[in-house]
Amino acid sequence: MSETELKKTPLNAVHREMGGKMVDFGGWDMPVQYRAGVIEEHMRCRTVAGLFDVSHMGEIWVEGPDAIPFVNRITTNDVTKLVDGQAHYSALPNREGGTVDDLLVYRFGPEKLLLVVNAGTTEKDWDWIKSHHSEHDDLGMRNASAEYCQIAIQGPKATEMLQTLTETDLSAIKYYHFTTGQVDGVDAIISRTGYTGEDGFEVYAAPEFAEQLWNKMLDAGNFGEDGGILPCGLAARNTLRLEAAMSLYGHELGDDISTYEAGLGWITKPAKEGGFVGSDKLVAQKEAGLTRKIAGFEMTEPGIGRDGYDVYVGDEKVGVVTSGSPAPFLKKNIGLAFLPPEFANVGQEIKIDIRGKHVSAVVVPTPFYKRQK
Amino acid sequence: MSNIPENLRYSKDHEWVEVNGDIATIGITDYAQHSLGDVVYIDMPRVGDKFAAHEAFGSVESVKAVSELFTPVGGEVAEVNDGLNDTPEAVNNEPYTTGWMVKVKMDNPGEADAMLSAAEYEEYLEASA
Numbered sequence: 001m002s003e004t005e006l007k008k009t010p011l012n013a014v015h016r017e018m019g020g021k022m023v024d025f026g027g028w029d030m031p032v033q034y035r036a037g038v039i040e041e042h043m044r045c046r047t048v049a050g051l052f053d054v055s056h057m058g059e060i061w062v063e064g065p066d067a068i069p070f071v072n073r074i075t076t077n078d079v080t081k082l083v084d085g086q087a088h089y090s091a092l093p094n095r096e097g098g099t100v101d102d103l104l105v106y107r108f109g110p111e112k113l114l115l116v117v118n119a120g121t122t123e124k125d126w127d128w129i130k131s132h133h134s135e136h137d138d139l140g141m142r143n144a145s146a147e148y149c150q151i152a153i154q155g156p157k158a159t160e161m162l163q164t165l166t167e168t169d170l171s172a173i174k175y176y177h178f179t180t181g182q183v184d185g186v187d188a189i190i191s192r193t194g195y196t197g198e199d200g201f202e203v204y205a206a207p208e209f210a211e212q213l214w215n216k217m218l219d220a221g222n223f224g225e226d227g228g229i230l231p232c233g234l235a236a237r238n239t240l241r242l243e244a245a246m247s248l249y250g251h252e253l254g255d256d257i258s259t260y261e262a263g264l265g266w267i268t269k270p271a272k273e274g275g276f277v278g279s280d281k282l283v284a285q286k287e288a289g290l291t292r293k294i295a296g297f298e299m300t301e302p303g304i305g306r307d308g309y310d311v312y313v314g315d316e317k318v319g320v321v322t323s324g325s326p327a328p329f330l331k332k333n334i335g336l337a338f339l340p341p342e343f344a345n346v347g348q349e350i351k352i353d354i355r356g357k358h359v360s361a362v363v364v365p366t367p368f369y370k371r372q373k
Numbered sequence: 374m375s376n377i378p379e380n381l382r383y384s385k386d387h388e389w390v391e392v393n394g395d396i397a398t399i400g401i402t403d404y405a406q407h408s409l410g411d412v413v414y415i416d417m418p419r420v421g422d423k424f425a426a427h428e429a430f431g432s433v434e435s436v437k438a439v440s441e442l443f444t445p446v447g448g449e450v451a452e453v454n455d456g457l458n459d460t461p462e463a464v465n466n467e468p469y470t471t472g473w474m475v476k477v478k479m480d481n482p483g484e485a486d487a488m489l490s491a492a493e494y495e496e497y498l499e500a501s502a
Contacts, residue, residue: 304434355432
């Protein structure tokens with residue numbers, strides 16, 4: 001894809017001004033890192049705060065009397081358990097037991113839900129969701145992705161920094177809850193969610209206010225000073241989520257990967273009323289026993305087991321790495337891999353084929369990193 | 374703009390070579406370290422290993438990528454920079470000095486003369502930008 005065809009978030013020019021190294025990310029022109037570099041960005045988010053442009057994410061509104069039963073049918077988690085102002089992590093399953101995407105479902109009211117989906121899959125998801133809309137469903141749907149910017153402020157100081165810009169009492173918003181309010185006078189959805197393993201917020205607003213909000217959040221976080229907030233690119237976003245062992249679609253999840261295999265049994269509720277698309281396949285898979293599941297590993301010899309590398313036990317190839325990277329905060333080389341359940345137990349010694357060399361690693365508990373509460 | 378010292382020779386794989394008699398000190402260029410981002414690990418050969426010119430002798434890993442290292446000159450590894458085990462960031466901070474990787478006793482010092490000059494390497498970078 002040539003550069004002229006790449007999609008841009010409303011903060012594209014700001015990223016370039018700030019020294020963002022731009023890359024093609026699923027058709028979007030996004031900063032992979034800024035001047036500080038991935039390690040410093042990662043560390044600052046863990047110890048102070050990081051600011052992320054996630055405006056490329058997709059937003060889909062589902063509204064009407066049948067909004068909840070409809071979304072309940074097409075997602076794995078149980079939407080009937082949500083209350084107003086609450087969100088949950090979920091997945092869009094396909095009919096074969098695989099996964100179309102992972103997403104957040106926000107309940108604004110008994111007849112109003114917001115689905116937030118991955119950038120690279122927004123069009124696929126939208127087509128898939130529409131294909132389940134029958135004339136019997138009393139609801140309206142809208143792909144509103146272009147109507148929002150989304151900025152994530154994450155880290156131990158994120159709440160106190162964002163609080164200086166809003167009259168909404170952020171301490172009253174529980175984890176995976178949200179409210180509507182104003183940030184720096186701009187109407188926004190303020191959601192206590194994130195993809196870093198840290199406390200923090202994701203702020204949704206109209207795209208024309210993206211630059212104002214971004215700059216105000218940097219100011220509120222004393223950007224430029226020692227120990228101030230840093231803008232974080234996609235590279236830090238990836239290492240942060242990996243330390244927290246959060247799934248990345250296209251790696252731990254995919255069209256041919258079930259939520260059970262991805263270790264997401266906690267968002268998979270086939271027993272809910274009516275089940276969900278393909279839930280029979282997932283029940284059958286669980287009853288038959290999984291042939292592979294995601295496990296965390298840590299390298300015990302020098303080397304980095306990266307995405308796509310084969311995993312061995314003895315001379316037998318048993319699995320494959322789905323995500324692997326240095327973990328800047330933990331100062332280890334970690335990863336997630338598909339392994340047969342019999343080789344996925346903590347303490348299992350494995351070898352990773354790093355460009356022809358079999359390098360030792362061991363299965364460890366996940367998440368690799370858990371923040372102090 | 375990348376830093377390209379005048380006194381070194383360069384390869385199109387973005388390695389630099391400093392020649393002292395028949396010993397070539399090899400590292401990666403400022404452009405290469407910048408493209409890679411934060412370097413975290415360097416997989417190095419052992420002293421005594423022999424390589425032909427343009428053969429892979431190791432790899433350099435950043436947080437987000439791994440890149441093979443090619444020796445622009447053939448010969449025997451005389452010394453490796455063990456200091457990089459503890460401070461791989463030297464490759465980012467000082468690619469032409471403390472970030473050097475290996476010293477090779479060249480079979481044919483003429484191979485180094487055939488490499489790009491600083492001006493030629495700069496042109497090459499501009500042409501491929």
